[in-house]
Amino acid sequence: MLRVEDLTKVYEKGGRGRKETVRAVDDVSFDCNPGEIFGLLGPNGAGKTTTLRCISTLIKPTSGNVYIDRYNVLEHEKTIRSRIGFLTSDMKLDGFFTPGYMMDYFGSLNKMAKEEIGRMKDLLFNELQMNDFVDKKIDKLSTGMKQKTAIAISLIHDPEVIVFDEPTNGLDVITSKSVTDFLRKQAGNGKTVLISTHIMSIAEKLCSRFGILVKGEIKELGTLKQILDRNSTDSLEDVFFGYVLPEGGSGVGHAQ
Amino acid sequence: MLSDSMIILRKELKRIFTDRRSLFFLVVLPLVMLPAMYSVMAKMGEVKDSDIASFRSTICLYEGEGNSGFTTPFIQTLSELNTNLRLVERDELDAVKQSITGREQELLIVLPDHFGESLEACETFDISAFYNSTADYSVYAYEQSQQALLTLTDEIVRERITGRGICDDVLSVFTINGSMQEYDLAPEGSVIGKVIGILLPFFILIYLFANSMKVGLDSVAGEKERGTLAIQLVNQVDRLSIVIGKMLSVMMAAVVGAASSVIGLIIASRYFISMFGDAGPAMSGYSMSTLSILQFAIVTIPLAVLVASIVLIVSTYARNAKEGQGMIMPIYFAVMIMGIASMQAGDVAPVWMRSTPIFNSLIVLKSIFMHDAAWGSIMTAVLSSVVVSAVIIYLTLRMFSNEKILFRI
Numbered sequence: 320m321l322r323v324e325d326l327t328k329v330y331e332k333g334g335r336g337r338k339e340t341v342r343a344v345d346d347v348s349f350d351c352n353p354g355e356i357f358g359l360l361g362p363n364g365a366g367k368t369t370t371l372r373c374i375s376t377l378i379k380p381t382s383g384n385v386y387i388d389r390y391n392v393l394e395h396e397k398t399i400r401s402r403i404g405f406l407t408s409d410m411k412l413d414g415f416f417t418p419g420y421m422m423d424y425f426g427s428l429n430k431m432a433k434e435e436i437g438r439m440k441d442l443l444f445n446e447l448q449m450n451d452f453v454d455k456k457i458d459k460l461s462t463g464m465k466q467k468t469a470i471a472i473s474l475i476h477d478p479e480v481i482v483f484d485e486p487t488n489g490l491d492v493i494t495s496k497s498v499t500d501f502l503r504k505q506a507g508n509g510k511t512v513l514i515s516t517h518i519m520s521i522a523e524k525l526c527s528r529f530g531i532l533v534k535g536e537i538k539e540l541g542t543l544k545q546i547l548d549r550n551s552t553d554s555l556e557d558v559f560f561g562y563v564l565p566e567g568g569s570g571v572g573h574a575q
Numbered sequence: 576m577l578s579d580s581m582i583i584l585r586k587e588l589k590r591i592f593t594d595r596r597s598l599f600f601l602v603v604l605p606l607v608m609l610p611a612m613y614s615v616m617a618k619m620g621e622v623k624d625s626d627i628a629s630f631r632s633t634i635c636l637y638e639g640e641g642n643s644g645f646t647t648p649f650i651q652t653l654s655e656l657n658t659n660l661r662l663v664e665r666d667e668l669d670a671v672k673q674s675i676t677g678r679e680q681e682l683l684i685v686l687p688d689h690f691g692e693s694l695e696a697c698e699t700f701d702i703s704a705f706y707n708s709t710a711d712y713s714v715y716a717y718e719q720s721q722q723a724l725l726t727l728t729d730e731i732v733r734e735r736i737t738g739r740g741i742c743d744d745v746l747s748v749f750t751i752n753g754s755m756q757e758y759d760l761a762p763e764g765s766v767i768g769k770v771i772g773i774l775l776p777f778f779i780l781i782y783l784f785a786n787s788m789k790v791g792l793d794s795v796a797g798e799k800e801r802g803t804l805a806i807q808l809v810n811q812v813d814r815l816s817i818v819i820g821k822m823l824s825v826m827m828a829a830v831v832g833a834a835s836s837v838i839g840l841i842i843a844s845r846y847f848i849s850m851f852g853d854a855g856p857a858m859s860g861y862s863m864s865t866l867s868i869l870q871f872a873i874v875t876i877p878l879a880v881l882v883a884s885i886v887l888i889v890s891t892y893a894r895n896a897k898e899g900q901g902m903i904m905p906i907y908f909a910v911m912i913m914g915i916a917s918m919q920a921g922d923v924a925p926v927w928m929r930s931t932p933i934f935n936s937l938i939v940l941k942s943i944f945m946h947d948a949a950w951g952s953i954m955t956a957v958l959s960s961v962v963v964s965a966v967i968i969y970l971t972l973r974m975f976s977n978e979k980i981l982f983r984i
């Protein structure tokens with residue numbers, strides 16, 4: 320189980336004389352269970368990427384902690400890393416190599432045996448329907464194929480916790496669907512899945528629980544039904560706009 | 576830990592050495608650049624020399640007033656040259672000078688008025704020769720005429736002496752190096768060695784840097800930009816392994832470039848012989864002994880590590896490869912100036928140069944190519960490269976665990 324507790328991240332900017340600080344994530348808490356897909360929703364600059372980076376040990380929380388079972392990011396960096404598969408939002412793999420080679424490379428960096436790498440490759444290539452292009456140079460692949468490759472690479476070590484930052488960013492509906500289907504299947508296999516997104520329609524269909532993050536703070540937390548009931552509306556998008564647009568307006572195009 | 580570095584190294588090397596384009600830039604270019612450059616230079620030199628020699632230039636001669644009867648030997652001497660000799664009048668002089676400036680004619684020789692009287696009185700008089708130092712043909716005509724006129728003076732002097740009943744053998748006292756012996760005692764091939772020694776450290780430094788930049792900027796800043804560095808950091812690899820793996824790959828690319836340029840310049844050295852003319856054993860072909868190849872490797876590899884670590888620390892600090900490029904350029908220019916300064920340093924470099932990292936390696940390389948390197952200075956150079964790179968690698972490592980630098984926005 321993944322548990323985020325009172326997570327706060329303050330960035331320092333500038334330096335030399337006047338220091339500017341940005342409270343990118345402010346006292347955020349939520350958890351995510353095996354078999355569940357948790358959606359962290361928020362507009363640009365809300366702090367989604369920052370939260371996910373703290374979870375995956377890339378940056379250190381200013382305060383608060385993140386637990387996977389009984390391990391936490393402050394004391395057990397290495398263990399956490401071995402249990403997490405992390406996908407950054409705009410990954411561009413080196414176009415020179417093939418997906419197959421990249422899998423071998425990251426597999427061996429994860430200290431996996433050859434047979435194990437082979438097994439995971441077969442599994443992931445099949446599930447993501449990648450077999451047609453595993454031996455083509457990444458340069459020659461479409462955006463969707465590249466994203467599938469990035470996904471496969473981040474999961475080569477068969478992690479229990481999947482942390483994906485905007486996994487459907489820039490994909491067409493068909494590839495989006497194959498990614499969301501894949502994630503659903505992973506959750507079905509007992510994985511803990513956490514994704515961030517700002518696309519409500521995808522989140523609504525995919526996630527079982529949500530956290531709405533605005534300016535670093537969690538404004539809503541719960542299942543779709545809980546959130547909709549609390550706001551007495553039938554669309555997650557309206558709830559979202561309620562927080563994002565000034566003065567509760569529901570007009571279009573005034574997002575800040 | 577080291578095995579992780581090796582996995583990273585293997586991937587980086589595959590990236591570098593199986594890609595035809597990068598192979599061309601890193602290996603082939605440094606190899607063929609110098610031979611190509613020098614062969615073209617030598618060829619151009621030959622073509623130019625023979626073209627100038629075969630060109631029929633126009634020499635204008637003003638005979639001066641009141642000189643009839645005295646100018647004949649001058650006209651005769653000048654017309655023996657491969658030129659058009661044109662006699663001009665006083666009022667043409669300015670126009671002729673202008674045409675020499677405009678490269679239409681090559682030379683104007685002005686004899687002073689009434690020089691016949693000076694000649695008879697054995698008084699020195701002055702002849703003016705106007706030329707254009709920026710025009711090759713004009714300079715050549717000037718040199719040729721000067722030579723011819725000096726020969727004419729010799730003849731006149733000889734006539735004067737014999738005319739006074741003195742034998743002309745008083746004119747000669749001694750000659751220097753007048754027999755067919757070889758007087759230059761420099762060892763065989765050492766002149767070329769000296770030329771190589773002066774040029775090569777500069778080119779080695781340039782290629783170490785160019786190749787490191789080609790590989791190193793992408794290797795960290797590029798991966799940062801693409802988001803692939805983050806995946807590696809989330810993996811089970813420690814940061815030291817990443818730094819060492821990248822470091823080794825950049826260094827290897829650098830060393831390959833340096834070695835290629837060495838081989839390239841040795842191939843190019845056969846053109847030096849024709850460029851410097853004057854053949855002799857000291858001008859014969861250049862070769863490196865096993866010892867000097869060994870010494871070359873001992874000095875160059877730590878220097879490559881140093882250059883690679885400089886590129887890597889910039890690459891680690893930069894947000895993306897492009898920013899890294901901008902940051903490294905000033906350093907590249909500074910290093911280039913160091914290379915040029917070491918070329919100018921002469922046989923005994925100043926103390927501050929010999930005790931500055933990079934500089935001391937360049938100076939030692941120079942003496943290695945001239946076959947007179949001392950192990951003491953080799954070790955000093957190696958040690959200073961190693962110490963400085965160790966400091967830089969340590970700082971790079973610190974940057975790798977500093978999220979403010981890894982995720983700078």
Ligand SMILES: Nc1ncnc2c1ncn2[C@@H]1O[C@H](COP(=O)(O)OP(=O)(O)OP(=O)(O)O)[C@@H](O)[C@H]1O
Pocket residue numbers: 330331332341342343361362363364365366367368369370408517982983984
């Ligand atoms: N490395 C950093 N240094 C300083 N400030 C940062 C850094 N990374 C993010 N920020 C700031 O923190 C805030 C949250 O950024 P973050 O990238 O987490 O948002 P996000 O929800 O992922 O946005 P997006 O949807 O645009 O990806 C922003 O105001 C951003 O400017």
Ligand SMILES: [Mg+2]
Pocket residue numbers: 367368369408484
């Ligand atoms: Mg983001």
